[in-house]
Amino acid sequence: ELPIPTNNYFLSVFGQSHREYLTELDPKLEPNLVQTLHLMNSSYVNGKITNGASARELSRSNEMQDGDVVRQAFRRTLCREPNAVEMEACLATLPKSKNRDEWVRDMMWALIASREFLFVS
Secondary structure (H helix, E strand, O other): OOOOOOOOHHHHHOOOOOOOOHHHOOOOOOOOHHHHHHHHHOHHHHHHHHHOHHHHHHHHOOOOOHHHHHHHHHHHHHOOOOOHHHHHHHHHHHHHOOOHHHHHHHHHHHHHOOHHHHOOO
């Protein structure tokens, strides 16, 4: 459990309340430029995607078909199955990638950077 408030830049950028006043208990749900830049340039986020267990496990699993990798990536990030358009779009990017590791990392980054991931109601 983290002490409240904690000094974590990532949490403060994405709306962690200081909990000093009751009016600050609601999270900031509207995206802003700082959040966008943090996701695009953050070594924290990039490190989690590059070295995280999910991406590494998905990219190195030779038993999984490409469609199964896409389904697992969606389940792990958005907690749902991809629809047909999303599945097709993800699979279409595979031939453009240098290798399967890069493809999985790019797909995970795209899902994590999506509005659906960031602002689930």
